[in-house]
Amino acid sequence: MKEEQKTEKKENADFFKKVEALGLKQAQLEEMLYTMYLIRRFERMADQLYAAGKVHGTMHLSAGQEAVAVGLGLAVQDDDYLVNHHRGHGHFIAKGADVNLMMAEFLGKENGYCRGRGGSMHIADVEANNLGANGIVGGGFPLAMGAGLAVQMQKADQIVLGIFGDGSTNEGVFHESLNMAALWKLPVLFICENNKYGMSMDVEQVIAKLPIAQRADAYGIPWELVDGNDVVAVFDVMNKAVAHVRAGNGPYFVEAQTYRYFGHSKSDRNLYRSQEEIAAWREKDPIFRFRAALREANLITEETADELNEKANGVIESAVEFAENSPEPNVNTLMEYVYA
Amino acid sequence: MPEMTYLEAIRSALQYEMRQDERVFIIGEDIGVYGGAFGATFGMLEEFGPERIRETPISEAGIMGAATGAALVGMRPVAELMFMDFVLLALDQLANQAGKARFMFGGKATVPLVVRMPGGSGSGAAAQHSQSLESILMHFPGIKVVNPSTAYDAKGLLLSAIRDPNPVVFVEHKLLYKTKGEVPEEEYTIPIGLADIKREGRDITVVANNIMVKKTLAVAEELAEEGIEVEVVDLRTMRPLDVGTITSSVKKTGRLLVVHEACQTGGWAGEIMAIVSAHDAFNYLDAPMRRLAGADVPIPYNRLLERAAVPQEEDIAREIRAIMSNKY
Numbered sequence: 258m259k260e261e262q263k264t265e266k267k268e269n270a271d272f273f274k275k276v277e278a279l280g281l282k283q284a285q286l287e288e289m290l291y292t293m294y295l296i297r298r299f300e301r302m303a304d305q306l307y308a309a310g311k312v313h314g315t316m317h318l319s320a321g322q323e324a325v326a327v328g329l330g331l332a333v334q335d336d337d338y339l340v341n342h343h344r345g346h347g348h349f350i351a352k353g354a355d356v357n358l359m360m361a362e363f364l365g366k367e368n369g370y371c372r373g374r375g376g377s378m379h380i381a382d383v384e385a386n387n388l389g390a391n392g393i394v395g396g397g398f399p400l401a402m403g404a405g406l407a408v409q410m411q412k413a414d415q416i417v418l419g420i421f422g423d424g425s426t427n428e429g430v431f432h433e434s435l436n437m438a439a440l441w442k443l444p445v446l447f448i449c450e451n452n453k454y455g456m457s458m459d460v461e462q463v464i465a466k467l468p469i470a471q472r473a474d475a476y477g478i479p480w481e482l483v484d485g486n487d488v489v490a491v492f493d494v495m496n497k498a499v500a501h502v503r504a505g506n507g508p509y510f511v512e513a514q515t516y517r518y519f520g521h522s523k524s525d526r527n528l529y530r531s532q533e534e535i536a537a538w539r540e541k542d543p544i545f546r547f548r549a550a551l552r553e554a555n556l557i558t559e560e561t562a563d564e565l566n567e568k569a570n571g572v573i574e575s576a577v578e579f580a581e582n583s584p585e586p587n588v589n590t591l592m593e594y595v596y597a
Numbered sequence: 598m599p600e601m602t603y604l605e606a607i608r609s610a611l612q613y614e615m616r617q618d619e620r621v622f623i624i625g626e627d628i629g630v631y632g633g634a635f636g637a638t639f640g641m642l643e644e645f646g647p648e649r650i651r652e653t654p655i656s657e658a659g660i661m662g663a664a665t666g667a668a669l670v671g672m673r674p675v676a677e678l679m680f681m682d683f684v685l686l687a688l689d690q691l692a693n694q695a696g697k698a699r700f701m702f703g704g705k706a707t708v709p710l711v712v713r714m715p716g717g718s719g720s721g722a723a724a725q726h727s728q729s730l731e732s733i734l735m736h737f738p739g740i741k742v743v744n745p746s747t748a749y750d751a752k753g754l755l756l757s758a759i760r761d762p763n764p765v766v767f768v769e770h771k772l773l774y775k776t777k778g779e780v781p782e783e784e785y786t787i788p789i790g791l792a793d794i795k796r797e798g799r800d801i802t803v804v805a806n807n808i809m810v811k812k813t814l815a816v817a818e819e820l821a822e823e824g825i826e827v828e829v830v831d832l833r834t835m836r837p838l839d840v841g842t843i844t845s846s847v848k849k850t851g852r853l854l855v856v857h858e859a860c861q862t863g864g865w866a867g868e869i870m871a872i873v874s875a876h877d878a879f880n881y882l883d884a885p886m887r888r889l890a891g892a893d894v895p896i897p898y899n900r901l902l903e904r905a906a907v908p909q910e911e912d913i914a915r916e917i918r919a920i921m922s923n924k925y
């Protein structure tokens with residue numbers, strides 16, 4: 258046997274063992290792959306709708322980062338609180354949001370999650386403990402901390418998932434919130450999705466000491482780094498982190514290292530990174546990798562994997578149909594929802 | 598004279614002043630290769646280098662504080678906040694520090710800084726990226742607020758702002774960036790504190806700022822055909838206010854409408870009306886003064902709602918006709 262074939266065999270066996278040790282069943286693995294496809298399809302469709310002039314507003318797409326959302330989504334309870342940031346479509350989907358209502362919101366329709374008032378940057382579903390995306394970078398840190406305070410005071414068993422990007426950790430409130438969360442042992446899981454760039458600025462250019470996660474040390478918060486393009490590894494780390502937080506040990510910090518494929522938003526000319534860099538990350542595509550690993554470990558057939566992809570495609574297409582056939586808000590309701 | 602966009606006029610002023618004054622530098626997020634979210638500093642990194650096109654982490658309080666500290670020590674920083682909404686994260690350094698340092702230190706310090714920020718709705722950017730906050734910023738003694746509506750004014754006012762020995766908030770409007778006008782290549786300044794009559798008229802004075810000047814001018818053309826001659830006063834500087842230009846225009850026309858995009862409650866129209874009502878010009882009014890402002894609602898995402906939330910041309914025309922016919 259050739260040397261490479263041997264290592265490949267070993268990797269397959271490792272993957273199999275790992276999945277087994279994590280107790281991941283066939284159906285869950287398929288669900289993970291499906292959800293990653295669903296997110297990718299949502300993001301691509303968002304881009305297409307924008308290009309077709311059907312969207313008035315901006316958006317921040319997470320294609321390339323699906324493994325973080327899906328690995329996390331599987332490790333948490335449905336009623337855990339989610340405090341999201343602007344690049345949030347994936348986390349919402351992975352936590353079970355209805356893509357029809359997300360798409361309707363994206364198109365500014367009355368039956369969207371926020372009645373067309375919020376758009377992509379403010380998708381929220383408070384009834385489902387989804388406390389919203391945020392247009393203010395770093396705006397979610399204190400909210401996550403405060404939600405954690407409430408959960409603690411209510412003696413509930415939920416935890417709070419605070420999701421944010423690398424760039425946001427330079428806002429002062431990042432430090433204020435970590436300190437208070439640690440001080441009061443609040444049930445907050447801080448999840449830094451490090452996709453290497455803020456808008457155009459490389460983490461190396463803006464952060465005095467890396468990795469970002471080591472900043473948690475200053476507050477006595479345990480932290481861990483994970484390959485954010487490996488959905489199984491993400492699930493593994495999130496599982497431990499969630500258990501730690503849910504057991505009342507205070508906050509935990511996970512930094513998942515990943516990459517975004519699309520530009521930051523629509524104003525991006527992509528001048529700050531090279532095509533080679535993008536191509537190199539595409540080689541490590543989280544969906545492609547997971548699918549290949551499942552195949553090689555004989556945990557899925559080509560046909561099933563294709564079917565899941567097709568199913569995701571169909572779901573997104575019907576979400577667009579739902580959204581396009583949904584009504585616009587009535588202009589006479591402009592002044593509603595400002596006060597309770 | 599060459600034609601330039603409002604955005605190019607801003608860049609032209611920045612380049613001019615950076616070439617002739619070494620103390621001037623720009624500080625902000627993604628202002629280098631990216632050129633800023635709207636492209637104001639696009640291409641400037643090559644000419645001026647990373648020392649003077651100082652890119653920062655995402656830290657608005659840090660940007661504002663760095664500019665303030667550097668200004669106190671002899672530099673002339675021009676800070677860029679990506680959206681006006683983010684000034685709320687920088688407000689301590691701007692209002693509590695930059696705006697008050699001179700006074701608190703008994704007049705022995707100067708804080709010559711400019712902070713540029715694009716405000717306004719119309720791009721579907723929703724509630725946290727579309728606000729018009731100039732009314733809030735006008736409230737702080739020690740800070741000047743300018744607000745150009747044309748490319749020509751943008752360049753001349755920005756040059757004055759950079760040379761001014763005080764903290765100057767320079768408010769831009771997203772929808773004006775692509776508008777064009779004649780702008781001289783060479784240097785010229787427009788004094789801070791002077792309003793500009795953008796159109797003369799005998800029947801009614803409309804006082805407006807930034808994008809509302811453009812909208813009012815379009816309405817004025819339309820109403821001229823009905824025989825209504827509108828005088829359009831472009832405030833240009835929000836603080837210090839040009840009381841003289843406003844009151845003499847009101848004396849001439851006998852009618853006043855104030856139009857702004859900022860929310861009505863606590864908005865600067867109230868300030869203008871208070872000034873007029875306490876002035877001799879009040880005696881010249883033939884009709885009640887009125888204001889037309891943004892609705893008291895966060896800017897919605899949906900385009901129909903977004904449009905309805907701020908004054909549009911048809912609203913301005915309706916208000917003017919109402920005042921002219923004394924039917925409200």
Ligand SMILES: Cc1ncc(C[n+]2csc(CCOP(=O)(O)OP(=O)(O)O)c2C)c(N)n1
Nearest residue numbers: 344392393394422423424425454455456683
């Ligand atoms: C307070 C604030 N500053 C700046 C921005 C503009 N902005 C939006 S997203 C972004 C980059 C954020 O980077 P990061 O936190 O790493 O998240 P990513 O976009 O990479 O997912 C910037 C600068 C903003 N929305 N809010």
